[in-house]
Amino acid sequence: MSSNHHSSHDETTTRHRVEGPKKHIVTFVLSLVLTLIAFAAVASGEINTAFTYIILVGMAVVQVFVQLSFWMHMKDKGHLFPTIGIIFGIIVVFTMVIMAEYWVWW
Amino acid sequence: MSSHDLNGPLPHEPERATLEGRNKILGFWLFLGAETVLFGTLFSSYLALRHNTGDGPTPNELFQLPTVFLATMILLTSSLMSVFAVQSLHQKKVKPMIGWLLITILLGLGFLGLEIYEFTEYIHEGHQMPTSAFSSSFYTLVGFHGAHVAFGVLWIGLIILQIMKKGLTVVTAPKVYVSAIYWHFIDVVWVFIFTVVYLMGKVG
């Protein structure tokens, strides 16, 4: 296969820019903040139930999106099929959640 | 086909240097697609059954937010540690990589310990598998996640041993990368568990 040409380079770190830890720390802090908001919304007990639900789901969705993109590298190149796979999985799960909420007890 | 010289210098992104490596990463992502549906089904059964507590304790009586918060923090931090391990992998710094991986599994063990403690507490409060439909679906969902954490700890532990013995090669690099993806996925599932099970359980 075409993988052999790499070995002719010497240490490749100079040729390929290796990403720094910064964006991962930002992701971490962002996740932390989102988690805190969710926990605070419940712990305070002062927000009405429906609105708490919206906050909770919103925070979870944003956090998962951020982690999938940065920590799991889904925003990087060459992730077309992983993205299709995860999106299709989410669609299936979404229909099943509707099923669980509306069509098991009615 | 894939006989990349194991003794030569490692290529950039060694996890993708061979066809085997690329296959492994792609196949693992497809597996995660399947895992998404697996956990999705567990979540939907939990959602369908969570109000049916019968004579057993309700979610609101049962859950302790501080414990859950601590568990969340531990898992979130361990996820950051494993992303650092992948960064060390890309910089070909083996020793720091092993260090990050070790911290990852130590935090994973901490999470598991907390979960076992939590489950024993619940059992003492009369919340067992046969108690109600809520309890069955709760233990199955959270237990499946816990089993994934336990498997991850064993797996990453095994990979650390292999790295120490064989060094970082185009064969071991994909294993580190894939296990990191797995670990992040476990964290992503936990985000929904603490949201849907614990926080929504508290709200009612």
Add this chain to the structure above:
Amino acid sequence: MTAHAHAHPVKRYRGLMDWLTTVDHKKIGILYLLAGALFFLIGGLEAILIRIQLLKPQLAVVGADTFNELITMHGTTMIFLAAMPMLFAMMNAVIPLQIGARDVAFPFLNALGFWTFFFGGLLLNISWFAGSVPDAGWTSYVPLASPTYNSGHGVDYYVLGLQIAGIGTLLGGINFMATIINMRAPGLSFMRLPMFTWAIFITSALIVFAFPVLTVGLVALMFDRLFQANFFETANGGSTVLWEHVFWVFGHPEVYILILPAFGIISEVVSTFSRKRLFGYSSMVFATILIAFLGFMVWAHHMFTTGLGPVANGLFSIATMLIAIPTGVKIFNWLFTLWGGSIRFTTAALFGIGFIPTFTMGGVTGVMLAVAPADYQYHDTYFVVAHFHYVIVGGLINGIFAGLFYWWPKMFGRTLNETLGKWFFWTFYIGFHMTFFVQHFLGLIGMPRRVWTYLPNQGFDTMNFISTIGAFLMGIGTIMLIVNVIITSFKPKNATNDPWEDGRSLEWTIPSPPPEYNFKQIPLVRGYDAWWKEKMEGHKEMTPSEPVGPIHMPSPSFLPLIMSIGLFIAGFGFMYDKLFVAIGGIAVTLICMLLRSVFDDHGFHISEEEQEKGVHA
């Protein structure tokens, strides 16, 4: 290329040991075919017994309990242990060849997938000898399958057998998706893939997203039965409707998992034997994708009478009817492929052409069933039985037989006897219509499905009699196929590279059967119908995309077999509450995983000189 891997000599096995340790996709394909055929015969025998019992009113050839066991095992065996493996046989035998690859992406997992399927199927069928057979129907609805109403071990065999077999299927799905994405020959872009490869790609995606749902459903049922959980125990807040949902969220995609590969086979066969390019290739591709997508959105049409309410019933009714559109596109495309072609009526072509009207009839009754109010009349009658046998036998099994006759020379190097093949086709085809056509009317006049017997003079007598005669004809047809296979196996291995002479895709460019490395040089693909294109331009072979060189191969391994035996043992442990046995079995599997991870597989190389010595697959 370095000679690094030469430093690790690999033990190569012969005879039986070779088959037990093989990771070669062609051999695994043959193993799938053998195991699938075995279970097909068992399932067929069960079908014959069912039909004998229903030959006349008020017979008691088998007891009522046995009858329940027979219908349950017939359905489960045919779908999970006969149809799926025979499809996997063809996927394994053909896909790597069609995409110009030397093997699948994960040869080891491929072997593991076969052995887990096989031991799962074995576990399920051992129930006949253990004296407690699953008898809650192939859908295993609760509360009938719950510990309260089914206290024996029958349903445990169903749950654990399918769970283990399901692991194998999921692995296969992931494997073939990765193979088709990553291992295509140079120039073989997605829109140049043969239609069968496309169908398998989409089928594999369906497997990946549908089988986990079954896994969870079976886990929940297992927990209810073994650990007193309450998923489906209404007394403790569980829901029986939840099982129906979970089962059909898996179960509906499952029927597309079965039929899409048949669509792919028919596309290949119809195009080859009309000597024409497949009509509307890109519309075929998009129709396949659309069917797969809609397949996930229609599960509740199996549950119209559950009482989900008019809104849900209406939505699922419309979504179901929508599927008729892409399916219709496919049917018209096959007809237009045949139109004006110079058709050769080989056995494969007969099955391919016979498929079209039969499957269309099954599709039409499907749309009838999709009308929710009318479904209240059809539900649980023989009309439903007729419908799904028209799509599964008339669709899938016809497709499999077409594929078997078409690819047999590629798999075994010998062409099946055509005369006997045509006799087989007509016997089986006529028998099939005799068996199931009348069942539409049996259903419409009110004969419920899954009944042990019926009273005379309700208008059921004659049609049931005809139906049973038809079943015997299908049985005789199947015997003809077996005779054909046996006779052929004594003939010389003389099939050429392109035995039908009209082959269009890459599998027809290499020897029959192919050498274990498939392609000496990976070909360069220059268009759709790669081989046909080269032939039309007067070329005798494909342009290679690489120089001749040593070929790297994966080593054979015992681990897949042992891992599956571990799961098999664990299954028994769980069932009979011997926790030690269960843990021991799982430990065997985990230790094998550990060994696989720790000891790298360096594989071995086949040198140019060995390649010259030629074929020995």
